[in-house]
Amino acid sequence: MQVLQVQLAVQADPAEVGRARKWVRARLAGNGLDPDASVAETLVLVVSELVTNAVVHTGSPAVLRLTLPVVADAVASTVRVEVADSSHAAPAPRRAGCDEDATNGRGLELVELLCDRWGWYPDGSGKRVWCEIDPVASIHVERQEPVASVL
Incomplete structure (x- = not known):
């Protein structure tokens, strides 16, 4: 399997x-992955959370790196951020608490x-914080029928 590794320097802003x-x-689009697919939306959200954590909590520049499968393997391979x-x-997952209007404290919880x-x-x-998303697992989750809840 071939992968493409790309990176972006991020300023402390x-x-x-x-x-x-x-x-x-x-x-994602340049590598043949649909940038509007739910796995792409998930990747964008995860990147947003990790870059925000790096910039806000360190006050210094960071480096974002993506490891993407080449187009032929895109549907079956793990994407790494x-x-x-x-x-x-160490990154410390926090809970936002009971305040539904809280604007922070959920980043690593979302990543998890x-x-x-x-x-x-x-x-x-x-340090380097990393995560992996398996697009095949994400597709299976998306296709599951909703489970009715009993109140």
């Missing part, structure tokens, strides 16, 4: 998060829920 989302959509920053502090795997490791002068 929260406005860079929007640029990272646009960049991811363009990379990595964000490297200059902080040695949306990705098949995620983690982090020390890397050079900082």
Whole structure:
């Protein structure tokens, strides 16, 4: 299986998060993946959360890296997202609490829920947070019939 690895330098500015989302959509489209597919939407959301965490919590630049399958393998291969920053502090999932209007505290919780795997490791002068999404698993989840809940 062949993969394409691309990366984007992100400045220490929260406005860079929007640029990272646009960049991811363009990379997906350029690699033959439908940028409007639900797996693409998931990737864009995960990138948004990880880049936001890196920029907001470190106040320094970061590097976003995507590892994408080549077009022939696009439907069957895992997509990996990595964000490297200059902080040695471990990412700490927080719960937003009972306040439904809270604007932070859900990022890593979303990553955990949306990705098949995620983690982090020390890397050079900082750390690298990574996650993987298996498009095939995402397709199977999308096709499941809704389960009726009993109240």
